[in-house]
Amino acid sequence: MAPGLGYDEQGSLANYFLITFITIALVPTTFFTFKSQLQPANVKALTDGLAVPESRQRASREKIFGKQKSKKKGISKKAIFLILGWSAFAFLAHRIHNSEAIENVIYNPFEILGITDSLTEKEIKRSYKKLSLKFHPDKYKLQENETQEDADAKFVEITKAYKALTDDVTRENWQLYGNPDGPQQREDVVAIPKWVIEGKNGSWVLAVYGLVIGGILPWLVGKWWFGTRQYTKDGTTNSTAATFFRRLDEMTSVSDLISILASASEFTSPASEASKKVAKDKKTIKAELGALEEAVRKRATELGLEGQNVDWEETGLGEVMGGRFDSLGNKRAGVLIWGHLLRIQWDSPSVREETAELLLSLPPLLASLLNISLSHHWFSTSLQIMHLQAYLAQATLPTLPNLLQLPHITFEQAQALESKVRSFRSVVGAGNGDRWVRAFNRIEKEKKKALLDEVKVTDNETERNEMDSVAKSWPKLEIVSAKFKVIGEKNIAPSSIVQCAFKLRLSNQTTSAVEPDAKKVEEDSDDEDESEAVKKAKDEALKKKTPLTAYTPYWPENRPLKFWAMIGDIKSDRVIVQPVFIPTIYLGETLSFSLQFQAPPNAGHYTFQATFLSNSVVGSEVRKGMLLIVDEPVAEAESEDDDISDPEEDSLAGQLAQMKGQRVKSSKLAGEDDDSSEEDSSSDEDGPRGKKGNDDSSSDSDSD
Known part of the structure; x- marks a missing residue:
């Protein structure tokens, strides 16, 4: 054993270690075991939504498939694991409760000498003399069940406490390290009982270690690995x-x-x-x-x-x-x-x-x-x-x-x-x-x-x-509205992400809700802003409703009524949007639902078919033909007013622009007088040309 390390002499730390890992394994296993045995709330909701009472459907299933045995004869492996696990947990908890508490005493010389910390050095010395005379090995009489070693240790402890209060070096050690002898070597205790590493048990410990690490653990990992490799993500081989x-x-x-x-x-x-x-x-x-x-x-x-x-x-x-x-x-x-x-x-x-x-x-x-x-x-x-x-x-x-x-x-x-x-x-x-x-x-x-x-x-x-x-509760799914759109855009560009937004409604003859106006629903579908209060009210209303369960007496279990949604191209027999289950829809409620896909890369008109069908009811399929119009992307017109100013003619950029035949800005180095004189001379020399310009401008103004 390395310096500063030790084994658990009493075994209390090992008990804490074992009970921690047992709890990690037992709690989730127990929770999921009892959860599967008890009827959850959603299953009760499904039985409440049946058109025929659950007892009648159960009787029909028993007539077709026989009475289904919910429990197998004998005790399952999971039950044995839980019984043994909780028994071990109770045993370890009992041992921890009855074990001695781990002492962590802070060294206090005043307490050893039986004095308060307000005494002076003379009073401390007087108290020490009384105790030393009383507990001196030559004068102290041993009590019953007391040895000479105990008396000697008591006298040494009193002497050390006195030095911690009077000697400067010893007092400094006590104040800095909490011990008058100075810094002590830290000892960490390994949570393994000492009997495990004793020589007589070494061979057995090594045998168990080799069996677990070299045999059982590789076997479990290999079984899990090769078992998962035999199955696909769908659960089939x-x-x-x-x-x-x-x-x-x-x-x-x-x-x-x-x-x-x-x-x-x-x-x-x-x-x-x-x-x-x-x-x-x-x-x-x-x-x-x-x-x-x-x-x-x-x-x-x-x-x-x-x-x-x-x-x-x-x-x-x-x-x-x-x-x-x-x-x-x-x-x-x-x-x-x-x-x-x-x-x-x-x-x-x-x-x-x-x-x-x-x-x-x-x-x-x-x-x-x-x-x-x-x-x-x-x-x-x-x-x-x-x-x-x-x-x-x-x-x-x-x-x-x-x-x-x-x-x-x-x-x-x-x-x-x-x-x-x-x-x-x-x-x-x-x-x-x-x-x-x-x-x-x-x-x-x-x-x-x-x-x-x-x-x-x-x-x-x-x-x-x-x-x-x-017959009255037979579900009927209706497509109230359906349209293609691109968020934030008026038109659908090639290869853009398209949202196919639907408004769906589930009804039957028992539905008392008012039929929604298709035009109004379509107009409201554009308004996606909804207050938190309205959303909260809708959520509370949906919680009070019961999801429907399909009438399936020829299926061994109750089946919640679900609908697939899929978009395809009938002409090419291709799936455009893969089928997904729509969220839970309630009777009389209008459900907003959308599918997302990428638009075709070329502009044109494309005909698709949206299909909704149930996983439990035959003949419930609803289809809707849809036209997707993909427009050519519109190029943005360039602005005539360029925000970047023309370079000056005397600058390097201006000279390069003049070489390319681009516009430049006159140099501002010359004063206003030079500009005006240059303008006058130009007008004198080019009189006819200036007159022609005026004539042109006047003609333009006349024409205007």
């Missing part, structure tokens, strides 16, 4: 991203996307944990997969997806049924995805649970597909990928009836009801932006009841009320 990149193209359809999703390496294993409990060997897995495949094929035939005029390859089912996948796991994933989209009710609880796990693993895969498509700037393919998310949330397909999104209705009933609603389109006034659900919702109550009775939709009053509630 590199092999999955490579497969997606190879198979995705600009002509990919929704059915092709399903096959590409199923080819992910995440599904290479024969089955999920839920299904492995039932199907343990490959032969059993193949038999179960064959039964699932046959059920999908039968359901597709019932819905008209398989027929004489429909090719399996064109529908995307042929790839699943034809066995073009590399593994049984990928083929099984494709069958389960199609089974979900065709709304097949599986009898096996393990298959239901496996379907729920499969669906919840799809969002990062879809995000990876979307990013690959956007890297190629494919507009139509990106739209297909975003549409697929809504199809998966609602368990439907583009060719299936839109009214399947309503509760308690079958495919046959939705198809029949849609044909009936078609005859009411002129009555309900369904415009180009409306979809079947909103068109159905606008039918009068009595006619709607007659239609439901005619197509034999459920006659249960509660279920019909839920259907009506979902």
